[in-house]
Amino acid sequence: MFFNSFHFAVFLPIVFILYWFVGHKSKINQNYILILASYYFYSCWDWRFLFLLVFSTLLDYVSAMKIEKSTTPSERKRWLWLCISINIGFLGIFKYYNFFAESFAEVLQSFGVKASPILLDLILPVGISFYTFHGLSYIIDIYYGRIKSEKNFVDYSLFVSYFPLLVAGPIERATHLLPQVKKRRKFSFNKAKEGVYQIVWGLVKKVVIADSCAIYANAVFDNYHSMNSLSLVLGAVYFAFQIYGDFSGYSDIALGTSKLFGIDLLKNFNYPYFSRDIAEFWRKWHISLTTWFRDYLYIPLGGSKGSKWLKVRNTFIIFLVSGFWHGASWTFIAWGFINALYFLPLLLLNRNRKNLEEFRLGLNFDSLRIVFNILITFGLTCLAWIFFRAKTITEAYQYIKRLFENGIFSEQYFAIERYNYELIPLVLVFVVAEWNSRTKTEPISGQYSWLKLSLCLAAILALGVFSDYKEFIYFQF
Numbered sequence: 001m002f003f004n005s006f007h008f009a010v011f012l013p014i015v016f017i018l019y020w021f022v023g024h025k026s027k028i029n030q031n032y033i034l035i036l037a038s039y040y041f042y043s044c045w046d047w048r049f050l051f052l053l054v055f056s057t058l059l060d061y062v063s064a065m066k067i068e069k070s071t072t073p074s075e076r077k078r079w080l081w082l083c084i085s086i087n088i089g090f091l092g093i094f095k096y097y098n099f100f101a102e103s104f105a106e107v108l109q110s111f112g113v114k115a116s117p118i119l120l121d122l123i124l125p126v127g128i129s130f131y132t133f134h135g136l137s138y139i140i141d142i143y144y145g146r147i148k149s150e151k152n153f154v155d156y157s158l159f160v161s162y163f164p165l166l167v168a169g170p171i172e173r174a175t176h177l178l179p180q181v182k183k184r185r186k187f188s189f190n191k192a193k194e195g196v197y198q199i200v201w202g203l204v205k206k207v208v209i210a211d212s213c214a215i216y217a218n219a220v221f222d223n224y225h226s227m228n229s230l231s232l233v234l235g236a237v238y239f240a241f242q243i244y245g246d247f248s249g250y251s252d253i254a255l256g257t258s259k260l261f262g263i264d265l266l267k268n269f270n271y272p273y274f275s276r277d278i279a280e281f282w283r284k285w286h287i288s289l290t291t292w293f294r295d296y297l298y299i300p301l302g303g304s305k306g307s308k309w310l311k312v313r314n315t316f317i318i319f320l321v322s323g324f325w326h327g328a329s330w331t332f333i334a335w336g337f338i339n340a341l342y343f344l345p346l347l348l349l350n351r352n353r354k355n356l357e358e359f360r361l362g363l364n365f366d367s368l369r370i371v372f373n374i375l376i377t378f379g380l381t382c383l384a385w386i387f388f389r390a391k392t393i394t395e396a397y398q399y400i401k402r403l404f405e406n407g408i409f410s411e412q413y414f415a416i417e418r419y420n421y422e423l424i425p426l427v428l429v430f431v432v433a434e435w436n437s438r439t440k441t442e443p444i445s446g447q448y449s450w451l452k453l454s455l456c457l458a459a460i461l462a463l464g465v466f467s468d469y470k471e472f473i474y475f476q477f
Contacts, residue, residue, distance in 0.1 A: 003206070003257075007044070011041070016261070018037075034162065039053075041163040042163070042166055045127075052128070056132065059083060061157075063080075065149045065151070067080055068142060076143060084136065087132050087136055088132075095128065095327075096328045099329070101118065126167045127167035127475075130169045131160055134160050138150075138159070162177070168250050168475055169474070170288035173266070180262075180263050185261065192260050194259055194445070195255075195259030197444040199256035201252055201443055201456065202255075203249065203460050205246070205248055205249030205252060206472070207463055208430075210245030212426060214238075214246075216234070216238045216423050217238040224395070225402070227412065228406050228408035228409070229409055230411070232406070233403060234424075239385055239389050243473055247269075247472070249472075255267070268288050275355070276377060277373065278377060279343060280356075293322055298314055298318050302314055315343055319340035319343065323339075330393055331388065331393055334393050339384055444456060
């Protein structure tokens with residue numbers, strides 16, 4: 001069930017009505033309704049994987065209590081690693097087994113050893129990376145005594161399976177979400193209105209921006225060998241806006257949907273394309289994943305303490321693991337490695353925590369410098385996105401090589417019967433809207449909100465009816 005589908009447009013009002021008119025009297029009723037809705041939502045993808053979601057929930061629920069009741073450090077550690085191993089084991093089998101098997105066979109063949117790896121014909125369960133990380137953060141927090149184990153199985157089940165964040169995040173923390181599901185929610189018209197505005201803006205990002213950019217980006221990447229330099233540059237830029245509109249659009253819809261039920265989720269994006277350096281970009285892009293790796297991997301490895309070598313090692317580990325988290329492909333690992341290289345000079349010069357404050361632009365040299373830094377950071381990000389989008393590292397290399405060697409910057413007509421620059425005005429309008437909304441909840445709120453809402457709905461209907469792109473990019477992760 002996609003957020004941008006007719007199915008969801010029917011599903012959401014039904015759940016909303018049941019939640020506030022049937023279950024409003026008690027927290028238990030509200031949670032039961034949301035759990036049933038969440039399991040139905042997930043079963044619409046593939047009901048056979050419900051067992052995996054339920055098993056993961058039971059595993060983490062029982063392990064947390066065993067860890068808390070353990071009388072010795074070794075017993076606590078055994079339960080922790082048993083739970084982590086099983087969770088990562090399932091994730092590894094479904095998501096990474098074939099990659100490792102094929103890669104190992106290629107290594108053997110490079111030494112002249114013929115190998116025929118046994119591959120598994122498995123479907124990747126949607127959202128497995130996200131709900132696995134929900135549970136792991138909970139277990140690790142229990143182990144370190146940051147929180148107490150949740151005794152109410154219904155409350156914990158909702159924390160893991162809550163449908164707005166189930167298949168593509170944000171990756172929630174028990175410290176943030178569990179306290180909200182443990183108490184009865186009261187209806188707030190203002191929060192519900194804010195939720196509707198955020199849903200609509202999320203749909204604008206997905207249907208109007210991401211899906212429109214996908215048409216052009218696909219045309220360029222699928223035919224990069226015949227594209228000139230201008231088309232290749234625009235192809236990378238269009239993909240940058242496609243993946244941003246797609247993923248941040250999903251996050252906005254998830255956060256807005258959750259507000260309809262009186263529950264706040266973690267913010268996942270904070271206008272990352274207005275970042276002044278790569279460090280700031282990663283503080284604002286996929287925030288829930290970045291902070292997850294920071295808290296549960298980077299800091300345990302030593303973080304920024306110790307020698308320069310340890311700092312560099314930890315940085316590369318984080319970025320490589322982040323790339324590998326996205327998928328079993330060398331292109332994702334290369335994407336993570338490139339971002340680590342971008343980050344390295346900032347780390348070595350102790351400038352990775354420089355751009356923490358908000359900024360305003362004016363008619364002065366400092367503002368010109370800020371704009372220049374934003375453009376450079378965006379350009380570097382687009383270059384790295386080429387590896388993320390390409391099917392192979394060789395294809396990414398050939399794409400970039402032709403981009404720099406072709407040298408032709410004229411308009412080009414695509415086989416999809418469009419010129420390569422026709423989308424630019426729409427993207428520029430979107431950029432202006434995002435820029436003006438940096439201090440707001442989202443662009444629709446504030447003055448003339450009903451007019452802006454009407455324009456957004458008109459754009460969604462006008463472009464969404466003819467769109468062939470329904471699936472969100474991050475569903476594959």
